[in-house]
Amino acid sequence: MANVDYKAAYERQKKAREIAEDLLENRSRELYEANKSLQYAYNKLKGQKEKIVHQEKLASLGQLCAGLAHEINNPAGYIKSNLNTLRNYSEELTVFFKVLDDILSAHKIDNIQVPIVELIEIIQTLRKDCEVNYLLDDIKSIASESREGISRIESIVKGLRDFSRPDEAEPDILDVVQCIENTLSLVKMKIKDKLYVCYDYADPLYVKGQQGSLSQVFLNLIINALHAVGDNGRLIIKAKKETEFAVISFIDNGCGMGSDVCEKIFEPFFTTKKNGQGTGLGLSISHGIIKTHGGLLSVESVEGQGTCFIVKLPLSEADD
Known part of the structure; x- marks a missing residue:
């Protein structure tokens, strides 16, 4: 060895x-x-x-x-x-x-x-x-x-x-229907004689979120509808409960969008407006806000037949 x-x-x-x-x-x-x-x-x-x-x-x-x-x-x-x-x-x-x-x-x-x-x-x-x-x-x-x-x-x-309200504020239990009403009170003068708004909701729908952020989303969707419609513009706002979600639909009779535009609509800086009329951030920011609330913002549209933006937010325990 x-x-x-x-x-x-x-x-x-x-x-x-x-x-x-x-x-x-x-x-x-x-x-x-x-x-x-x-x-x-x-x-x-x-x-x-x-x-x-x-x-x-x-x-x-x-x-x-x-x-x-x-x-x-x-x-x-x-x-x-x-x-x-x-x-x-x-x-x-x-x-x-x-x-x-x-x-x-x-x-x-x-x-x-x-x-x-x-x-x-x-x-x-x-x-x-x-x-x-x-x-x-x-x-x-x-x-x-x-x-x-x-x-x-x-x-x-x-x-x-x-x-x-600052976005860093703690989320509250809030009535999303009341939040829509408050947002409409801000935009009433801007859409007056340009956009006829119909409502299809009754009962409160409680979600947990930041009031200011959700108001910003609703405002963006209402203003987008205003820009999309021509004469005799109409916007139907529906809010209802679906299983564990509050579902809010913003349906306009505007110009609509093709599938290629729908695929890009939530991308930052993408806009269908003329130069100087939009930053291309409104829908991107709105999509992010809804995502941080545990929800989903989606779009359905047919060119020449109008557009429907759908917001889905988890219902809070107060609405169970």
């Missing part, structure tokens, strides 16, 4: 192990640095994506600002007018009660009151001359109109607040 130099073998093994450990340490360090670079690039890309989404939201708000100002100015204007009218009415009623008080005081002789029938006739004549019945009825109408105006302003403000 040949003699074995155990010490030399041990040294060779030790040296090989040290080389392997150095190599492993170097590779680990390289992997760590590469991972750090990748994480930095990911965070930067994520920040840029959030910035683009926010800029697209601001662009949408910018397009709506003129219409929203008009929408708020209208009810605010007649509320102001109503308040001026109420001030005038209060002055007239103050005069009426002052004269009434004078009449009641004057028709007392030695603490003995004038016959009640005569006094009633005098008061009724005064009431008629001062048009008290008209004033009281009109005050009711003014109050009702003013309440409607305030409700309209509240609706617009709520829609704006929901739309502008």
Whole structure:
């Protein structure tokens, strides 16, 4: 049996192990640095994506600002007018009660009151001359109109607040039907006389999500329908429950799209609009938003026959 130099073998093994450990340490360090670079690039890309989404939201708000100002100015204007009218009415009623008080005081002789029938006739004549019945009825109408105006302003403000909520906010349980209504209140002036909107929903549909993000999706789909239709434009919005999902359909009677366009419609920067009329990001961002909510945004369209965008969102436990 040949003699074995155990010490030399041990040294060779030790040296090989040290080389392997150095190599492993170097590779680990390289992997760590590469991972750090990748994480930095990911965070930067994520920040840029959030910035683009926010800029697209601001662009949408910018397009709506003129219409929203008009929408708020209208009810605010007649509320102001109503308040001026109420001030005038209060002055007239103050005069009426002052004269009434004078009449009641004057028709007392030695603490003995004038016959009640005569006094009633005098008061009724005064009431008629001062048009008290008209004033009281009109005050009711003014109050009702003013309440409607305030409700309209509240609706617009709520829609704006929901739309502008930061995307990083914690998801809430929200009624998707109410979310659509709030979004429509923002776009009402823009689509007025251009797009007739029909509704086909009744019961609330609760989903878990970010109100501002979903409002942005619905706004994009409504504005897209506005751009797609011509004269006698129509948009049907349907919302219903299908098994575990809320399904919202936006069906327009616009120009429609071919299959080649439908395949690219959710790609970033793809647009069928003329230069300067669209960024090509609206539907791409909308698709991403719905995906982050665990849902799906799809499209069905026939060229010349209109388009249907379908939003599917998981129902929350509140709607089970």
